[in-house]
Amino acid sequence: MSAVRANPAKYGRLLARVQPAVIQTRVEYRRMIAEINKLIDKDLTPEESRLFDLMVKLVQDYEDRNVPQLNAAGPLDILRHLMEARGLAPKDLWETLGSKGAASEVLSGKRSISKAQAKRLAKFFHVSADLFI
Numbered sequence: 001m002s003a004v005r006a007n008p009a010k011y012g013r014l015l016a017r018v019q020p021a022v023i024q025t026r027v028e029y030r031r032m033i034a035e036i037n038k039l040i041d042k043d044l045t046p047e048e049s050r051l052f053d054l055m056v057k058l059v060q061d062y063e064d065r066n067v068p069q070l071n072a073a074g075p076l077d078i079l080r081h082l083m084e085a086r087g088l089a090p091k092d093l094w095e096t097l098g099s100k101g102a103a104s105e106v107l108s109g110k111r112s113i114s115k116a117q118a119k120r121l122a123k124f125f126h127v128s129a130d131l132f133i
Contacts, residue, residue, distance in 0.1 A: 014047050028062075079132065
């Protein structure tokens with residue numbers, strides 16, 4: 001949690017624009033992922049940081065309710081699900097996995113995800129690295 005306090009008026013305007021709420025449908029889920037993606041690579045203001053944390057929590061809650069198989073899925077299944085949920089193609093992971101070849105081998109199941117790749121994937125997807133190990 002940031003030591004800098006969010007400005008209530010600015011935070012209120014962000015909330016009014018994004019309108020975060022408990023996610024009930026796949027369309028709402030994808031919209032929330034799109035909003036999160038807008039903030040991922042930004043240097044966030046305190047207000048954006050609070051909104052980002054809220055949206056991530058809403059997405060995690062939806063995934064916990066609607067994607068229970070993630071708990072029993074293997075690292076590759078989880079990676080594929082996260083890619084699908086965010087509309088990513090293999091090329092979107094080339095840099096994160098190290099190269100085009102490494103991404104191809106991981107996604108085809110020819111190579112397991114290394115600890116270093118798991119850490120980078122965790123940072124990229126904002127999830128625990130344990131999902132990929």
